Amino acid sequence: MNEDSKKENGYIKSDVKILQDAALVIAILSAIGYYLAFSFEKGYRDFYGIEDISFTNIDITSIINSIYKIIPIALYIIIAYLATRFIIWLIILC
Structure with a gap:
């Protein structure tokens, strides 16, 4: 198959697929x-009896930490x- 037929807008289609998978x-x-x-x-605030929690209280550091x-x-x-799959494969192989 010709290399030009695999290209779409200058990019190889498989490269675009890899980027889509990484983005997902x-x-x-x-x-x-x-x-x-x-x-x-929410659990932290519930433990201490603080009722108000909004989405703005969560910052990027808490997301990265989680x-x-x-x-x-x-x-x-x-x-x-x-490891389980490998052990099962070994058992079946023997």
Whole structure:
């Protein structure tokens, strides 16, 4: 297949697809981080009996902190899943 037929507006189509996937991952991570930061702030305020919580009370540092705190948990789950799959593959292979 010709290289020019793979291009669309000067970009190779696979490069655009990779960027779309990366953008989707970043958007999902941002949404999860915002949700976790909001949940933490709401729980913190509920514990101390502060009723008023708005979306403006959550800043970028709390979102980034929540993402950094969830990454090790997600990696642990992924590694455990892959290790389990590998062990099952070894059992089936033998």
